[in-house]
Amino acid sequence: MRGTFIVMEGPDGSGKSTQIELLKEYLDQKGQEYIVTREPGGTVIGEAIRGIILNPEYNEMSDVTEMLLYAASRAQLMKEVIVPAIESGKVVISDRFVDSSMVYQGIARGLGAETVSAVNAPGIGNYRPDRVFFIDIPEEEGLRRKKEQKKLDRLEQESIDFHHMVSKGYRKVLARRPDVVQIDGTLPIDEIQRIIREEMQSIMY
Numbered sequence: 001m002r003g004t005f006i007v008m009e010g011p012d013g014s015g016k017s018t019q020i021e022l023l024k025e026y027l028d029q030k031g032q033e034y035i036v037t038r039e040p041g042g043t044v045i046g047e048a049i050r051g052i053i054l055n056p057e058y059n060e061m062s063d064v065t066e067m068l069l070y071a072a073s074r075a076q077l078m079k080e081v082i083v084p085a086i087e088s089g090k091v092v093i094s095d096r097f098v099d100s101s102m103v104y105q106g107i108a109r110g111l112g113a114e115t116v117s118a119v120n121a122p123g124i125g126n127y128r129p130d131r132v133f134f135i136d137i138p139e140e141e142g143l144r145r146k147k148e149q150k151k152l153d154r155l156e157q158e159s160i161d162f163h164h165m166v167s168k169g170y171r172k173v174l175a176r177r178p179d180v181v182q183i184d185g186t187l188p189i190d191e192i193q194r195i196i197r198e199e200m201q202s203i204m205y
């Protein structure tokens, strides 16, 4: 029995973590087994890689290095956590997945979709998310929310132009894909959660 693989995507501050916390409560109520994981990170090696990628002191990092580190963290997460959980019938909720690389590295850094796909392919194999929830939000609003919350990491400190490319990039990469549910991130938190739960009901066996 295969599990269900769910991904939350959207710019920084769009509300992914908030929605995942609420979805956990719902799955608990249903008695559904699940795991939650995040990118970059989610494994001991992945969290070490995360510390390198997001360190604001490493501003000499090349775009290619950045892409490879995200892919490395993801490959480890697939092998150690996501594949075993899917194969044992659990719901897997991942805070970001390869679409983040397609948008941030492929479009905003300009490395291109083909390169990002090729670099990520060996780590992902034939696994694909059953649903990607795309929480769409204007970039200024996302950054405003983040600034109120904590110190900004290396990517969050990028220029407003970079974040603008991220927002546009998301709409381009995720538009018209049958596995994507696009949600207006400026809606109230409860309303967004209602949409997510309704969709979950239709995809969980």
Ligand code: ADP
Pocket (backbone or CB within 6 Å): 010, 011, 012, 013, 014, 015, 016, 017, 018, 019, 145, 146, 149, 185, 186, 187, 188, 189, 192
């Ligand atoms: P992400 O994980 O996508 O970076 P978070 O879930 O951490 O985003 O949310 C960033 C901030 O915005 C938090 O302070 C959160 O309470 C707030 N927030 C999340 N969703 C909404 C919403 N729909 N409306 C208003 N504020 C929100």
Ligand code: TYD
Pocket (backbone or CB within 6 Å): 012, 013, 038, 039, 040, 054, 070, 095, 096, 097, 098, 100, 101, 102, 104, 105, 153, 155, 156
């Ligand atoms: P995240 O953990 O979502 O940050 P936070 O919890 O502070 O919102 O993501 C860290 C940053 O990494 C975020 O700016 C997006 C970026 N990122 C990429 O550039 N490429 C990727 O493949 C992934 C997974 C994230």
